[in-house]
Amino acid sequence: MTWPLRGQYAIVGIGETALGKLPGRSTLSLHLEAIKAALDDCGLTIKDIDGLLTNQPIQDAMRSYAVVVATASGLAPDYATDLANGGATPVAMAQHAAMAIAAGLCNTVVCVHARNQATRSQLPERAEVRDGNEDFDEPYGFLGAVANHALMASRHMALYGTTSAQLGAIAVAARRHAMVTPNATSKKPLTIEDHQASRFIVEPLRLFDCSLVSDGGGAFIVTTAERARDLPLPPVYILGMGQHHPHSNLAQAREVATLGGAISSKTAYRLAGLGPNDMDFAQIYDCFTSNTLITLEDYGFCPKGEGGAWVQGGRIELGGELPVNTHGGLLSQAHVEGMLHVTEAVKQLRGLEPAERQVLGAEVGIVSGHGGVGALHASLILGRHAS
Amino acid sequence: MEDGGVEPYLKPVPKVEPEAAPYWQSLRDHAMKVQHCDSCGHWYFPPSTHCPACLSADVTWRPVSGRAVVWSSATMHRAYLPAYEGEIPYNLSLVELDEGPRVWTNVVEIPPDQVRIGLNVRVRYDDVTPGLTLARFIPAAGQ
Ligand SMILES: [Zn+2]
Numbered sequence: 344m345t346w347p348l349r350g351q352y353a354i355v356g357i358g359e360t361a362l363g364k365l366p367g368r369s370t371l372s373l374h375l376e377a378i379k380a381a382l383d384d385c386g387l388t389i390k391d392i393d394g395l396l397t398n399q400p401i402q403d404a405m406r407s408y409a410v411v412v413a414t415a416s417g418l419a420p421d422y423a424t425d426l427a428n429g430g431a432t433p434v435a436m437a438q439h440a441a442m443a444i445a446a447g448l449c450n451t452v453v454c455v456h457a458r459n460q461a462t463r464s465q466l467p468e469r470a471e472v473r474d475g476n477e478d479f480d481e482p483y484g485f486l487g488a489v490a491n492h493a494l495m496a497s498r499h500m501a502l503y504g505t506t507s508a509q510l511g512a513i514a515v516a517a518r519r520h521a522m523v524t525p526n527a528t529s530k531k532p533l534t535i536e537d538h539q540a541s542r543f544i545v546e547p548l549r550l551f552d553c554s555l556v557s558d559g560g561g562a563f564i565v566t567t568a569e570r571a572r573d574l575p576l577p578p579v580y581i582l583g584m585g586q587h588h589p590h591s592n593l594a595q596a597r598e599v600a601t602l603g604g605a606i607s608s609k610t611a612y613r614l615a616g617l618g619p620n621d622m623d624f625a626q627i628y629d630c631f632t633s634n635t636l637i638t639l640e641d642y643g644f645c646p647k648g649e650g651g652a653w654v655q656g657g658r659i660e661l662g663g664e665l666p667v668n669t670h671g672g673l674l675s676q677a678h679v680e681g682m683l684h685v686t687e688a689v690k691q692l693r694g695l696e697p698a699e700r701q702v703l704g705a706e707v708g709i710v711s712g713h714g715g716v717g718a719l720h721a722s723l724i725l726g727r728h729a730s
Numbered sequence: 731m732e733d734g735g736v737e738p739y740l741k742p743v744p745k746v747e748p749e750a751a752p753y754w755q756s757l758r759d760h761a762m763k764v765q766h767c768d769s770c771g772h773w774y775f776p777p778s779t780h781c782p783a784c785l786s787a788d789v790t791w792r793p794v795s796g797r798a799v800v801w802s803s804a805t806m807h808r809a810y811l812p813a814y815e816g817e818i819p820y821n822l823s824l825v826e827l828d829e830g831p832r833v834w835t836n837v838v839e840i841p842p843d844q845v846r847i848g849l850n851v852r853v854r855y856d857d858v859t860p861g862l863t864l865a866r867f868i869p870a871a872g873q
Contacts, residue, residue, distance in 0.1 A: 478744035479776050480834035482864055483822065486742075486810035490822055493804035501802075501847045545822065546805040546843075593824055594775055594832040595782065599802070 346583065346614040350729030352441040353571040353578035354563050356385030357686040362559035362677035363528040366462045370400040370560075373457030374412050377562035381453065385564060385574050392564070394422040394443055394452030398432040398680070401472040402463055412455065422449040429714020430628055431586070432456065433561075433682040434721035438584045440565035450566060456682040457560020474715070476592045488630065489553055491592075491716040493545035495599040496633035500547060502600050502648065507547055509651035510632040511538035513667075514551040514674055516660045517629065521671025523661075523700040529555060529675040552632040554673035561682035563689065568729050579692045582707065583615025583724035591718050600648075602634075603720030604641035604711055611709070611722040612643075619643040622724075623705040624691055625665055626684035628713035629672040638711050639667070642722075666702050681712040685723070692727045739859045740813035750777040752791045757863040760855040763791040764831050775831035796853035798825035798867060801832055805842040821845050825867050839868040 358380025360373050374397070382388060395418060399408040409423040422443045428435045436454035443449055485491060499505050515535055521527035533551065541550040571578035587606035590596040612618050619642055627642075629635040636650040644665060645653040659667035670676045670687040677683065690696055691705045702708075706728065712721040746754050753775075756763035764775050769786035773794075780787050803823040809815040821842040824832045837845045838854065851867035858864055 476776060476834075477742070478747070478750065481742035482744055482862070483834050483836050483866075484741070484806055484814060484817070484820060485822055485834055486806075486814075487808070490804070490806065494802040494822065494824055497804050498802040498847065543805065543807040543819075546807060546819070548804075592776070593802070594834065 350580045351568050353568050353580045354689050355566055355571045355574050355578055356381040356564035357689045358562045360560040362526050364461045365558040370403045370457050370459050373560035374455050377455050377560040378416055381562040381564050389417050392451050392453050394449035395420045396436040396454045397425050398456045399425045400458050404472050428719045430680045431712035431714040431719040431721040433685050434712035434723045437723050441581050452565045455562035459558040461556050461558045489545045492631045493548045496547050499600040505651035510552055511535045512654045513632040513635050514538050517668050517672045517674040520669050521675035524670045527671040527676040554630045555678045557677035559677050559679050561679055561686050577693045579689045580726050580729045582726045583611040585610025586721045588719045593716055599717050602637055602717040604638045607720045607722040608642040611724050615724040621707050622709050624702045624708040625667050626688045626710045627667055628681050628711050629674050684710050688725050749779050753777050757865050763793050765789050766792045773829040773831050794827050794829045797828045798851050800847050800849040801826045803845045835867050837867050
């Protein structure tokens, strides 16, 4: 039986702000820039919008962030909320937007996220949201997101023999893609040798296994397929989606060499009536190279444990069998917690990118979002055609 | 040094929430306890008022053996705080207690690059301040 929502809703507009180090820019101002860019992209105005989804920025937390952003945009929405799925949030936003429209609450939803983590230009006493396990890991010197992620990488290596150089192939592919992506912030050529020569941050993860720290934002607009057909750009349809959240911390994780993506992608494939072989590209959350590797396996692109060998030899680069993170991802474009994985998937499916960065004939792609330490996962299958 | 020669402790210290207080006290006592669900038999960590396996509130603090196995391990090479500048590289591990729960820790007394997943370890109590004891782990005898 076909999923009733399949192809009924579409992403019609996307916006990306300046990326990189943007001193003096508040997170709120980046949200507004992203919303304006998404509206301008598809010829809508704020008066056409009746729903808004945000992800409360952890460096500049405010209560009821969605409504703060709505009011600042001149919007009194019929549906608005903050979603808090960490880096899985932008993918989850597309899901919630479709669900809210399907439920009859609204018709056209802006999904937006921005952060100013690079410059933290807000006042230092502003609140940061806690992770919840600081009391039990920070006293032992677990500092930075990389500490717990390194434990996940170690375990994958111990169980399956994955090597650092294999992780390097993911960093190299991301950099090659960033080099042809106009707004990417890290464009200096990177080789496997450069990756292998880079210092360890938390061994086994090296500097080039780690994502960027960025200021910037992005937004996308979801509406009905019917309305989408009246807009100037090709709509990109929501074909399938899923979530799974296996744990909130590594002490309580069942396993970390397999994560929520294994179940989340299965749901998305089932709803879409598609499988991994149907995907023309994958935008896979890449806070660390090891996370991308685990997710590629979880999504069924190769058997569990074989990802290390599978990502080598250009397979995941533009022109390869499955281009991954065609914008350079969090590793080399900018880190906006997955928002730009969604906007990039839309660009690829519109098919209007310059030849050097367009996945030729892209019809269907999958986007992953990952939050916490392998804790949250959301998947989204997007397509050029509604059916 | 001020205050009678006691060096200030500049590394992160836990905020001791009421539901975790018995855990930190058990480390002060050099006799680690974690929670056991008397309803379903599940041992768990981090501390919580309700069992994460069955949601029962019928839970008690019980002593553990202090024996564990390294579940995953990594080596920190970056000093995120000045207090760690003299300590890098240092080990980061999650160890699985014989009773089942995992705890974050450092495996010490061997070089960080020799800590392997599956290594048998036992607890070593480090009194790092007058009010705080950390549970670090060392290779179990006979390794
Ligand atoms: Zn129980």
